[in-house]
Amino acid sequence: MIKVNTPNCNFKIPIILIVDDIRSNQEILVSLLGQDYQVKVAGNGYRALDIAQRSPRPDLILLDINMPDMNGYDVFKELKDNRLTSDIPVIFVTAATDSESEVHALQMGAVDYITKPISPAITLLRVKNQLLIRHSLDKLNLASIVFENAMESIMVTDAQVNILDTNPAFTRMTGYSHEEVSGENPRFLKSGYHDQSFYEAMWQSIISTGHWSGEIWNRNKAGELYPELRSISAITDTQGVVTHYVGISSDISMLKQHEEQLEYLAHYDALTSIPNRVLLADRMKQAIAQAKRERTMLGVCYLDIDGFKPVNDNFGHQVGDYVLIEIAQRIGKILREGDTVARLGGDEFVVLLPDLNHLEECIVTLKRIHEAVAMPIFIDEQLVSLTTSIGVSIFPSDNKDSDELLRHADQAMYVAKQSGKNRFHFFDPMYDQQHQAYHEAMLRIQQGLVNDEFELYYQPIVDLSTRQVVGAEALIRWNHPERGLLLPGVFLNDIRNSELEIRVGEWVIDSALSRLMQWSKKGFSVSVSVNIAACHLQSDNFLNFLEQAFMRYPDLPAGRLHIEILETAALEDVATVAATIKACRVLGVFFSLDDFGTGYSSLTYLHHLPVDTIKIDQTFVRDMLVDKGDNAIVKGVIALSKAFEISMVAEGIESMEHFHALYALGCEYGQGYAIARPMPAALFYDKYSQDHEIN
Numbered sequence: 001m002i003k004v005n006t007p008n009c010n011f012k013i014p015i016i017l018i019v020d021d022i023r024s025n026q027e028i029l030v031s032l033l034g035q036d037y038q039v040k041v042a043g044n045g046y047r048a049l050d051i052a053q054r055s056p057r058p059d060l061i062l063l064d065i066n067m068p069d070m071n072g073y074d075v076f077k078e079l080k081d082n083r084l085t086s087d088i089p090v091i092f093v094t095a096a097t098d099s100e101s102e103v104h105a106l107q108m109g110a111v112d113y114i115t116k117p118i119s120p121a122i123t124l125l126r127v128k129n130q131l132l133i134r135h136s137l138d139k140l141n142l143a144s145i146v147f148e149n150a151m152e153s154i155m156v157t158d159a160q161v162n163i164l165d166t167n168p169a170f171t172r173m174t175g176y177s178h179e180e181v182s183g184e185n186p187r188f189l190k191s192g193y194h195d196q197s198f199y200e201a202m203w204q205s206i207i208s209t210g211h212w213s214g215e216i217w218n219r220n221k222a223g224e225l226y227p228e229l230r231s232i233s234a235i236t237d238t239q240g241v242v243t244h245y246v247g248i249s250s251d252i253s254m255l256k257q258h259e260e261q262l263e264y265l266a267h268y269d270a271l272t273s274i275p276n277r278v279l280l281a282d283r284m285k286q287a288i289a290q291a292k293r294e295r296t297m298l299g300v301c302y303l304d305i306d307g308f309k310p311v312n313d314n315f316g317h318q319v320g321d322y323v324l325i326e327i328a329q330r331i332g333k334i335l336r337e338g339d340t341v342a343r344l345g346g347d348e349f350v351v352l353l354p355d356l357n358h359l360e361e362c363i364v365t366l367k368r369i370h371e372a373v374a375m376p377i378f379i380d381e382q383l384v385s386l387t388t389s390i391g392v393s394i395f396p397s398d399n400k401d402s403d404e405l406l407r408h409a410d411q412a413m414y415v416a417k418q419s420g421k422n423r424f425h426f427f428d429p430m431y432d433q434q435h436q437a438y439h440e441a442m443l444r445i446q447q448g449l450v451n452d453e454f455e456l457y458y459q460p461i462v463d464l465s466t467r468q469v470v471g472a473e474a475l476i477r478w479n480h481p482e483r484g485l486l487l488p489g490v491f492l493n494d495i496r497n498s499e500l501e502i503r504v505g506e507w508v509i510d511s512a513l514s515r516l517m518q519w520s521k522k523g524f525s526v527s528v529s530v531n532i533a534a535c536h537l538q539s540d541n542f543l544n545f546l547e548q549a550f551m552r553y554p555d556l557p558a559g560r561l562h563i564e565i566l567e568t569a570a571l572e573d574v575a576t577v578a579a580t581i582k583a584c585r586v587l588g589v590f591f592s593l594d595d596f597g598t599g600y601s602s603l604t605y606l607h608h609l610p611v612d613t614i615k616i617d618q619t620f621v622r623d624m625l626v627d628k629g630d631n632a633i634v635k636g637v638i639a640l641s642k643a644f645e646i647s648m649v650a651e652g653i654e655s656m657e658h659f660h661a662l663y664a665l666g667c668e669y670g671q672g673y674a675i676a677r678p679m680p681a682a683l684f685y686d687k688y689s690q691d692h693e694i695n
């Protein structure tokens with residue numbers, strides 16, 4: 001509230017106090033002024049002072065000088081000394097016509113001086129003038145009170161935009177005093193937040209409409225940015241020429257803060273501080289648009305914590321809340337930058353995975369979410385481990401809007417719950433089937449290892465000149481209880497580049513060594529080649545495993561195990577592989593490059609890897625008798641092996657014509673159906689342990 005002595009605003013009829021001790025004088029003035037004004041009369045100074053103080057106070061006093069007891073000067077002095085009456089204008093009305101008296105009266109502060117006998121017309125005009133002046137002064141006074149006390153910062157500039165006046169609120173807001181800014185252009189408040197076009201538009205509006213208002217970020221004297229709501233008006237004279245600009249601003253920092261708070265509350269979950277359903281919907285729309293634009297996939301994962309209710313029931317809601325916060329944070333940590341984790345309420349979360357190129361990327365994240373949730377939480381001095389069921393819908397294979405994608409993910413989550421919790425389930429029927437099949441196949445192979453359903457078949461490798469069996473290639477077979485004998489092409493693809501492929505490879509090595517040991521003990525000396533996947537050879541533990549495996553068969557003569565390196569194209573770091581090979585050779589292991597000629601960089605590998613043998617791929621051998629190109633390749637590879645002084649095995653010898661042709665070309669070793677098909681170990685032993693020569 002602004003507390004001031006509010007001046008008379010003159011909406012009412014002005015009050016005039018006539019002070020004169022002579023009744024006839026009083027009557028003359030009353031009859032003169034009584035028509036237009038409200039007139040009060042005092043017959044002496046004391047009475048005059050009393051009336052003047054009372055509300056409503058007079059707007060003008062006509063004061064006689066020559067009065068008994070207290071003369072006009074004394075009354076005047078008293079009036080001026082009293083705060084309540086000091087601002088009431090006084091006109092002396094007197095018989096003293098000498099100019100000294102007049103000068104004296106005016107010097108004291110009287111606003112006018114009228115001599116008796118009064119002229120009615122002049123008196124009326126002078127009274128009217130004084131009341132007009134009084135009225136203007138009151139208005140000015142009011143304006144200045146408003147200016148000084150306004151909460152809004154006010155700045156007045158001249159037409160050249162140099163500051164003329166500022167009010168205390170301006171100083172409070174900007175930190176600059178009036179003296180500091182007077183004469184300056186207000187651009188010193190500029191924050192750098194707005195570009196030139198912002199200010200150009202502002203001035204454009206002021207010039208064309210005389211007005212601008214809007215939000216503007218300024219910088220105060222302390223260098224801090226603050227937002228203000230500002231309106232600027234151009235003030236013009238009667239000719240319409242701009243004389244001033246007035247800027248009125250209020251600091252809206254608090255308003256902005258409130259706005260931000262409201263914004264936050266509207267979009268973030270109060271408990272976990274992660275996005276809520278509203279923001280999730282927004283992000284989903286963006287993510288769908290992005291997926292369409294960039295032709296990528298979007299994963300919508302609906303999570304429900306398994307067994308969360310018991311946590312709440314047993315430990316109380318406070319602990320339940322703590323667990324939810326912890327889980328939200330853990331999930332947040334493992335996600336990529338563009339991913340979103342949101343809480344829908346209760347123990348239900350949604351994770352958005354945009355920008356996916358393969359389904360496997362989504363699966364990797366799902367597994368990490370499972371791991372993150374499963375990490376034990378310390379509650380009430382107990383370690384509690386939770387699991388989560390996740391349902392996933394994938395855009396665009398599920399080409400729906402965000403609501404439906406979420407619904408589908410939710411449905412899939414229920415399926416995950418029903419099939420035993422702690423798992424994920426894909427809504428999309430096609431992906432779901434694919435993944436399900438993949439997952440089951442892996443599990444079945446794992447089970448097969450445990451159940452000892454795998455077996456190595458052996459196919460003889462012969463010296464083409466002597467027809468002697470010098471070795472065998474061990475080829476994996478799966479004695480599937482329901483599906484019968486399965487070839488590697490049927491099942492090995494399912495475990496490509498997985499941990500399980502390494503387990504299978506280790507089983508192959510161990511069972512080949514065990515067979516070699518058994519044969520060796522029986523005096524059957526033959527070498528065995530095992531097929532090893534590139535990823536297995538490159539795994540950290542390969543050399544260590546091989547050393548351990550040899551330690552289990554200390555009596556096995558060196559040089560019996562050969563390793564065929566498969567998918568040479570998948571060798572990432574040739575130098576490291578070469579080092580591994582060298583280290584294995586120290587253990588007495590030989591190496592072959594399998595399927596030679598099919599990879600792009602066969603020659604590079606031949607050049608850099610210290611191998612003993614190359615196996616020319618059966619596709620070249622098969623058609624070498626009819627296809628000139630294949631024939632040339634076979635010849636070339638044979639020449640190459642001779643140049644590199646490494647031995648050479650031809651695979652896929654299906655007829656004796658192939659056999660002879662290869663021999664004629666100088667190929668040393670061969671294997672193929674024409675010699676013998678892969679066979680169980682016992683059969684191989686029976687056939688070749690006594691007589692190494694094929695028939």
Ligand code: C2E
Pocket residue numbers: 459474475476487488489492505508530531532533564566594595618651652653654671672673674678
């Ligand atoms: P590979 O290493 O090139 O093995 C030769 C394949 O050719 C074997 O097929 C063998 O049965 C077949 N084969 C032999 N002679 C002939 C012939 O005259 N004509 C024709 N058409 N084929 C012949 P298999 O046993 O089905 O193995 C296929 C592939 O599976 C192997 O090709 C190898 O890459 C992989 N593999 C086999 N056993 C293992 C294993 O224990 N571990 C790994 N990682 N891969 C294996």
Ligand code: MG
Pocket residue numbers: 473531564594
């Ligand atoms: Mg092989």
Ligand code: MG
Pocket residue numbers: 594595615617618651
């Ligand atoms: Mg091969």
